[in-house]
Amino acid sequence: MGIYEMNGGKLTGSDNDTERLPLLLVPGTLCDERVFTPVLALLPERSVSIAPLTDVSDVHEAARRILADAPPRFALLGFSLGGIVSLEIAATEPGRVAGLALIGSNARPVAPEFHAERRREAISGSENLDHYIRKIMWPRYVSEGRRQDAALQHLIAAMARDGGRQLLLNQTEIGLSRIDSRDRIARMTMPSLVLGGCEDALCTPEMQREMAHRLPDAQLALLPDAGHFVTLEQPEAVAAHISSWLERVDRVSA
Numbered sequence: 001m002g003i004y005e006m007n008g009g010k011l012t013g014s015d016n017d018t019e020r021l022p023l024l025l026v027p028g029t030l031c032d033e034r035v036f037t038p039v040l041a042l043l044p045e046r047s048v049s050i051a052p053l054t055d056v057s058d059v060h061e062a063a064r065r066i067l068a069d070a071p072p073r074f075a076l077l078g079f080s081l082g083g084i085v086s087l088e089i090a091a092t093e094p095g096r097v098a099g100l101a102l103i104g105s106n107a108r109p110v111a112p113e114f115h116a117e118r119r120r121e122a123i124s125g126s127e128n129l130d131h132y133i134r135k136i137m138w139p140r141y142v143s144e145g146r147r148q149d150a151a152l153q154h155l156i157a158a159m160a161r162d163g164g165r166q167l168l169l170n171q172t173e174i175g176l177s178r179i180d181s182r183d184r185i186a187r188m189t190m191p192s193l194v195l196g197g198c199e200d201a202l203c204t205p206e207m208q209r210e211m212a213h214r215l216p217d218a219q220l221a222l223l224p225d226a227g228h229f230v231t232l233e234q235p236e237a238v239a240a241h242i243s244s245w246l247e248r249v250d251r252v253s254a
Helices: 061-069 082-092 114-122 127-142 152-163 165-174 205-214 235-253
Strands: 023-026 049-051 072-077 097-103 190-196 218-223
Touching: 023 082, 023 235, 061 072, 061 082, 061 165, 072 082, 072 235, 082 165, 114 205, 127 152, 127 235, 152 165, 152 235, 218 235
Parallel strands: 023 049, 023 072, 072 097, 097 190, 190 218
Antiparallel strands: none
16 A cells, blocks of 8 residues: 555646645555546646555555555545545544545445444355446445446446455455544544535445535535445536635645
């Protein structure tokens, strides 16, 4: 596990990013930089790096390792499980996190119906990752209107296949090791964005509203006709909200 720059650390756009804080991305379960690619292509130029959740199986250790390699101060964006880890990062060293964006994430502890043993049992049938993604998880991943999108399904399945089953097992343990962040986010005063899909069956709109309500300086965006993989389903809308959030982060930091 380690942080690496994307596209040499630059996105195409203006040639002046000297006043723009670096952006650190944390992807979700069985995801890599491809979950952010369509959105990043629409953002202004900025130093961007990604912290994939590999070779670690505890949320606290994941946060510690990311902080060890991260810039001194940065804007932090986490998707799904990456948002859970981002909450841990922001709670551990809030002074270094200039802005916090949570996309399709969750501040709640492990729900009783997903008690550790039951959650591990639920993924026990994932030996065939392609079947697991396409037949078991797919209906919960995207909005109803994208269920027949073969290209989108192929991309999500390809990320999972490239990650491998051991990565799924490790990342399941990261999720199980999380604590309840709902009270401590009230102390996270950095400019924040909470964004999700109105049809997200995994991290529901209710969860997004709950986080936005508790964060002191949060903007909430719930996108219609989008499910859990909102960055791939609605990249233009997601990019617009992220751009506005980054402008707030840069302005406050300056």
